[in-house]
Structures are given as structure tokens and as C-alpha cells.
Amino acid sequence: MSPKAIIIGGGIGGLSAAICLRMIGWQVQVLEQAPEISEVGAGVQISPNGVKILEEMGVMPLLDASLFEPDAIEIRMGISGRKLLRLPMKDAAVHRWGARYIQIHRADLVAGLTARLEKLAPDTVQVGAQAASYTHQAHGVQVVLKDGTIEHANLAIGADGIHxxxxxxMLGPDAPHFTGNIAWRALVPVEQLGNFAPPATGCIWVGRGKHAVTTRVRAGALVNFIGVVEHSDWKKEGWKTEGRKQDALADFMGWDQRLLSVIQHAEVLHKWALFDRPPLPHWHDxxxxxxxxxxxxxxxxxxxxxxQSIEDAYMLAQCLKRTKNDRIPIAIASYFDERIKRVTKVQRVSAQNLRLFHKPSLPAQILSYAPVWLAGKLAPGLVQKQNDWLYGKVFEPLTTPKLNL
Ligand SMILES: Cc1cc2nc3c(=O)[nH]c(=O)nc-3n(C[C@H](O)[C@H](O)[C@H](O)COP(=O)(O)OP(=O)(O)OC[C@H]3O[C@@H](n4cnc5c(N)ncnc54)[C@H](O)[C@@H]3O)c2cc1C
Structure with a gap:
């Protein structure tokens, strides 16, 4: 009989893991605590490294109608709107890194993942199922749900998010670290913004103590706005917490009218505190x-x-491919070894980027942004090259392609 995995969490990582393990012949069961599989109203950017895997998973055809391909990734000054850098993406991403760079509504991505999983393994997602703990067994694991139900498997996968x-x-209770930043987010129909629509790019607007990102989703029909602002006094985390429009406008007072226009037209603005955690010593037990x-x-x-959660799912399946039950602990240790360096670097560079986007004074801005501007003008190829290690990763196929004779 094929081995079974219980996947705790039906977010982007958990659903991807279910698809990838099913592709290598495992039985899968997804436990999701929410009453339905859904995602919040916000966009997500998927860079070519993620798109390559979604292609391999057979998910991309399900996203084609709703995704948006930005012309470029840009960095602009938040107040003046002056362009510091423009990296062409459409076509250039496929040429350089082997796949598209896409922007998509989270709900559309999750719908695509769910549809693909349903095709590969119908009825494997259980909603309203909250995992409470696990217990090691002689040759596997048992997962105890909050309602007392016990489920058995060869492997339990914790894809249950930051908390x-x-x-x-596995590692003892602790709290993720509050970074001192909050994120505003909103979605607004492009047609409502007229001449004040932000560019059809992935645009990062930088400035003192804050930055914003504008992208497009729903095949370009909606502008997605994220505004990250340094605030030490508000630590509530949750995609569904609403914030006041006047507070968001106050946070971005004096910034480019295209950003203010998005905030002004937003029907709802959500607010979310940003947390992170230093790298963990291990992810397996x-x-x-x-x-x-x-x-x-x-x-x-x-x-x-x-x-990175999509990459995790794929690489976990790579490590488990053809693994016998008694070798599962070794296979998941090799998954950790394979992943830790890369995700630690992504965590580190993400934190560095935040500092770069929030330069506190004019001299610090000139010192940091002038070289960015110059590099974009004189050697755009070199700037693109800086992303090769991330976007250019090549992934071995998970399954042997069938010959169509
Ligand atoms: C403002 C912002 C913008 C971002 N933009 C991007 C972007 O453009 N590109 C990108 O790649 N990433 C982006 N991210 C990061 C991305 O959103 C997360 O890294 C990603 O959603 C993590 O997925 P996950 O499946 O690991 O966890 P989650 O999405 O948190 O999913 C965890 C799931 O587990 C469930 N769960 C929790 N506990 C239990 C339990 N005990 N039992 C059962 N179920 C449980 C939850 O209900 C949830 O459905 C952004 C994040 C933020 C805050």
C-alpha cells in the first residue's frame, strides 16, 4: 500500500505539498481548521522559480485566465514618483530564468491549487479540522485533532503557518518576533483610478520609514496595494483586521498621488503586523x-x-520519492539540508531589502539609491544577474514524463 501523509494546513504551502506528494504516489489528507479553503482578498507575486514548479505541478493552465504578467519590476521614489530602476520582466523573465513572473489574486491561486488537487486526489481536504498535537508511533505518527479525532499516517507535515x-x-513554544512594521493592503478596480492608476508593473515605492508595492491581479483589472509602515505600537496580526482609511492616508501623506488615489478609492483597507523568526535549528522530528x-x-x-513554501513542497516530494517507510526520517532530514541555506538567504535578503526601502534620511537615500539608479542605467544585465540564484533555480522533474507514442 502507498504511504500516507497528513498535511496540517490548507494554505498555499499545504495544498502544494498535497499535490506534489500525490504526484509521487502517496495518499494525502489535508486538515484545514477554517470552515472552507479560501484566501484573503490580496495579491501575491510568484517569481519564475515558483512558476516553474507550478508548471510541473500542472497548475499553471488553471491560472492562465486570471494571472497578470507585469511589463517590469520598478523601484520609484514614494514622494516624487521618480523612477530609480526598471527591470523588464515580460518575455525577459522567460528568456533569462526559464519561466514567467506573475501577479495573481490569492483566491485565484488557491482555487487553482484546490482544483488540481481535487483532480489528482478527490475529497482529500477536510475543513473545520484543527490539529492539536502529534504523537510518534513505532513506524509513523498519529495526529490528534481538537475534537479528539485521531488520524494515523507515515508522515505529518506542519504547513500551519507562522503560529x-x-x-x-517540535521546538517548544515561542512567539515570532514583531518587526516594528505594519502592512496596509487594499484592492481597487483599475477603471476607478483613471489617470491616477499606478503603472502596470510590480512597482516598489520607497521612502523614509515606509514603502508601498503596487501590482495588478484578476487579469489586470484590479490594483493590489501593500503599504508597509514602521509602527511600534500596533502588533495585531490577521489578514482580516480592518484599518481606518484616514490612518492609511495619514501614513502616506505627501506621497505620490497614484498611491493616495488607491487608498482613497479602497472600499476596505486591511492592516496586518509583520512578524518574522530567526532560522530554526531543524524542521523535522x-x-x-x-x-x-x-x-x-x-x-x-x-x-x-x-x-518558498511551493519550493519546500516540491523539494520535500523530491526527497521522499522512492523512500521506504523506515527511511522517511532520513529523507526529511535531507529535505532540511537541501532547503535551509536557500531559505535562510531569502530571509536575510528580505530583511535587508526592507532596510533599503525605508532609508531614514535624505543623505542615506542618496547614498543608497544613487548606485541603484546608476546600475539600472549602465548595467541592467548586472542587476538582473543578482536574481539568478533565486529565480534561475532549475528543478529536476518530479515524475518521469509519459511518452505519447
Ligand atoms: C503583506 C504581505 C505580502 C506578501 N506578498 C507575497 C508575495 O507577493 N509573494 C510571495 O511569495 N509571498 C508573499 N507573502 C508571504 C506569503 O503570504 C506567505 O509566506 C504564505 O502565504 C505562507 O503560506 P503557508 O501555506 O506556509 O501558510 P499560511 O498561508 O499561513 O497557511 C496556513 C494554513 O494552516 C491553517 N492552520 C493553522 N493552524 C492549523 C491547525 N492547527 N490545524 C489545521 N489547520 C491549521 C490556517 O488556517 C491556514 O489556512 C506576503 C506576506 C505578506 C504579509
Whole structure:
């Protein structure tokens, strides 16, 4: 009989893990505590390293109608709107890194992942199912749900996000670290913004103590706004917490009218405190393993949290491919070894980017942004090259392609 994995958490990481393990012949069961699989109203950028895996997983055709391909990634000054850097993306990403750079509504990505999983393994997602703990068994693991139900498997995967119950049991309780930043987010139809629509790029607007990111989702019909602001006094985390429009406007007072216009037109503005955690010593314990934000939460300033959870899922399946039950602990240890260096670097560069985007004084801005501007003008190829280690990663196929004779 094929081995079974219980995946705790039906977010982007958990659903990707279920698909990847099913692709290598495992039985999968996803436990999601929420009453339905859904995602918040916000966009997510998926860089070419993530898109390559979504292609391999057979998910990309399900996203084609709703995704948006930005012309470029830009950095602009938040107040003047002056362009510091423009890196062409459309076509250039496929040419340089082997896949597209896309922007998509989270709900559309999750719908695509769910549809793909349903095709590969119908009825494997259980909603309203909150995992409370796990217990090691002689040749596997048992997962205890909050309602007392017990489930057995060869492997339990904690894909249960930044406040992971599974992580807490594996490594002891602790709290993720509040970074002193909050994130505003909003979605606004492009047609409402007229001449004040932000450019159709992935645009990072930088300035003193804050930055904003504008992207497009729903095939370009909606502008997605994220505004990250240094605030030490507000630590509530939760995608569904609403904030006041006048507070968001006050945070971005004096900034480019295109950003203010998005805030003014937003029907709802959500507010979210940003947390991270230093790298963990391990993500595995016998027949239990972590992935995604449960293992390595990171700041959004590289747009990699979801992408890295997709990479985790794929590489975990690579390590488990053809593994016998008694070798699972070794296989998941090799998954950790394979992943830790790369995600630690992504965590580090994400934190560095935040500092770069929030330069506190004019001299610090000139010192940091002048070289960025110059490099973009004189050697754009060199700037693109800095992303090769991340976007250019090549992934071995998970399954042997069938010959169509
Ligand atoms: C403002 C902002 C912008 C971002 N933009 C990007 C971007 O552009 N690109 C990108 O790649 N990343 C981005 N990220 C990061 C990305 O959102 C996260 O890294 C990603 O969603 C993590 O996915 P996950 O599946 O690991 O965890 P989550 O999405 O947190 O999913 C965890 C799931 O587990 C469930 N769960 C929790 N506990 C239990 C339990 N005990 N039992 C059962 N179920 C449980 C939860 O209900 C949830 O559904 C951004 C983050 C922020 C804050």
C-alpha cells in the first residue's frame, strides 16, 4: 500500500505539498481548521522559480485566465514618483530564468491549487479540522485533532503557518518576533483610478520609514496595494483586521498621488503586523516535518514567502520519492539540508531589502539609491544577474514524463 501523509494546513504551502506528494504516489489528507479553503482578498507575486514548479505541478493552465504578467519590476521614489530602476520582466523573465513572473489574486491561486488537487486526489481536504498535537508511533505518527479525532499516517507535515501548532510542539513554544512594521493592503478596480492608476508593473515605492508595492491581479483589472509602515505600537496580526482609511492616508501623506488615489478609492483597507523568526535549528522530528511559514516566516520585501513554501513542497516530494517507510526520517532530514541555506538567504535578503526601502534620511537615500539608479542605467544585465540564484533555480522533474507514442 502507498504511504500516507497528513498535511496540517490548507494554505498555499499545504495544498502544494498535497499535490506534489500525490504526484509521487502517496495518499494525502489535508486538515484545514477554517470552515472552507479560501484566501484573503490580496495579491501575491510568484517569481519564475515558483512558476516553474507550478508548471510541473500542472497548475499553471488553471491560472492562465486570471494571472497578470507585469511589463517590469520598478523601484520609484514614494514622494516624487521618480523612477530609480526598471527591470523588464515580460518575455525577459522567460528568456533569462526559464519561466514567467506573475501577479495573481490569492483566491485565484488557491482555487487553482484546490482544483488540481481535487483532480489528482478527490475529497482529500477536510475543513473545520484543527490539529492539536502529534504523537510518534513505532513506524509513523498519529495526529490528534481538537475534537479528539485521531488520524494515523507515515508522515505529518506542519504547513500551519507562522503560529504553527506543530512547530511549537517540535521546538517548544515561542512567539515570532514583531518587526516594528505594519502592512496596509487594499484592492481597487483599475477603471476607478483613471489617470491616477499606478503603472502596470510590480512597482516598489520607497521612502523614509515606509514603502508601498503596487501590482495588478484578476487579469489586470484590479490594483493590489501593500503599504508597509514602521509602527511600534500596533502588533495585531490577521489578514482580516480592518484599518481606518484616514490612518492609511495619514501614513502616506505627501506621497505620490497614484498611491493616495488607491487608498482613497479602497472600499476596505486591511492592516496586518509583520512578524518574522530567526532560522530554526531543524524542521523535522522522526515522521514529522515543517514547511512554508511554519518553518521560515519571512518579511514580504522579496515577495518570496509563498514561493518558498511551493519550493519546500516540491523539494520535500523530491526527497521522499522512492523512500521506504523506515527511511522517511532520513529523507526529511535531507529535505532540511537541501532547503535551509536557500531559505535562510531569502530571509536575510528580505530583511535587508526592507532596510533599503525605508532609508531614514535624505543623505542615506542618496547614498543608497544613487548606485541603484546608476546600475539600472549602465548595467541592467548586472542587476538582473543578482536574481539568478533565486529565480534561475532549475528543478529536476518530479515524475518521469509519459511518452505519447
Ligand atoms: C503583506 C504581505 C505580502 C506578501 N506578498 C507575497 C508575495 O507577493 N509573494 C510571495 O511569495 N509571498 C508573499 N507573502 C508571504 C506569503 O503570504 C506567505 O509566506 C504564505 O502565504 C505562507 O503560506 P503557508 O501555506 O506556509 O501558510 P499560511 O498561508 O499561513 O497557511 C496556513 C494554513 O494552516 C491553517 N492552520 C493553522 N493552524 C492549523 C491547525 N492547527 N490545524 C489545521 N489547520 C491549521 C490556517 O488556517 C491556514 O489556512 C506576503 C506576506 C505578506 C504579509
Amino acid at each position: 504553527s501548532t506543530i512547530r511549537n510542539q 522522526k515522521h514529522v516535518v515543517l514547511l512554508g511559514d511554519a518553518a521560515h516566516p519571512m518579511l514580504p520585501s522579496m515577495a518570496q514567502g509563498a514561493v
